[in-house]
Amino acid sequence: MDQLDKSLLKELIILLKKSDNTAFNKVYALYRSKIYRFAWRFVRCDESAAELTQLAFVHLWKYRDSINEEKDFNAYLLTITKNLVYKEFQRKAKLTTYHLSHDKAEPGHDPINSSMNLKDYTNLAAKAIDGLPPQTKKVFKLSRDEGASYECIAEQLNISKNTVHSHIAKSLSHIRAYFKVHTPETVLAIFSCLNLF
Numbered sequence: 786m787d788q789l790d791k792s793l794l795k796e797l798i799i800l801l802k803k804s805d806n807t808a809f810n811k812v813y814a815l816y817r818s819k820i821y822r823f824a825w826r827f828v829r830c831d832e833s834a835a836e837l838t839q840l841a842f843v844h845l846w847k848y849r850d851s852i853n854e855e856k857d858f859n860a861y862l863l864t865i866t867k868n869l870v871y872k873e874f875q876r877k878a879k880l881t882t883y884h885l886s887h888d889k890a891e892p893g894h895d896p897i898n899s900s901m902n903l904k905d906y907t908n909l910a911a912k913a914i915d916g917l918p919p920q921t922k923k924v925f926k927l928s929r930d931e932g933a934s935y936e937c938i939a940e941q942l943n944i945s946k947n948t949v950h951s952h953i954a955k956s957l958s959h960i961r962a963y964f965k966v967h968t969p970e971t972v973l974a975i976f977s978c979l980n981l982f
Contacts, residue, residue, distance in 0.1 A: 798854040801845075809849075813842055816859075820866050826932045827870045837873065841866045871907075913963035917956055924952035 800808035820841050825834035844865050845852075852861065914922060924942065927933040928949075933941070935949045942949075 794858060795854050798852055798858060802849050802852055802854070804849065809842075809846060812845070816862055817842075819859075820862060822932060823863055824866055824870060826929065827867075828873070833873070837866060837869050840869050844869065909964065910960065913960040914956070916963065917959055921952045921955050921959075924949055925956040928953055 797808045797811055801812060817838060821834050821838045824837040824841075825831070828834055828837065841862065845862065852858070914925060917925060920942075924938055927938045927941070928935075935946045935953075938944075938949045939946045
């Protein structure tokens with residue numbers, strides 16, 4: 786955004802904080818696609834991404850009083866979305882763990898509370914990614930963290946699209962193997978259900 790755009794955005798946010806519906810609708814129109822794409826990178830599911838996008842804007846409206854118009858609004862919206870994604874992952878992980886463990890649970894055993902939490906999964910994934918070769922890690926992070934397309938990555942790193950595809954496949958294979966060694970069997974099932982692999 787140039788300086789004028791930032792100024793207009795600031796005005797919109799001030800109006801939004803005053804419960805102006807028109808301002809909210811403009812913010813929604815400006816950011817809906819970006820939030821959707823950001824959510825989709827995590828969930829890889831159109832329906833879930835659309836639902837998370839709606840939830841992000843519900844959250845924005847509900848807590849509009851706390852928006853700081855001097856701070857990066859884009860980062861604020863992405864943080865809201867990421868937090869909602871993590872909550873959704875946690876909810877699905879607990880539900881999946883419960884269903885996987887329900888039939889074989891021992892008396893007094895609580896499979897939901899005894900499972901690894903989302904922070905553990907995230908830390909484990911970060912360690913797995915850190916173990917990748919430098920070029921493979923760079924390709925993986927451009928794809929997953931920045932949402933770059935294979936074409937964009939190929940152009941940026943001066944490599945072919947096939948090489949990008951090969952790096953992504955190698956990354957996922959390495960991460961799967963890392964999880965298999967460092968977590969209970971149910972974790973792989975959970976992450977498969979969440980379409981992370």
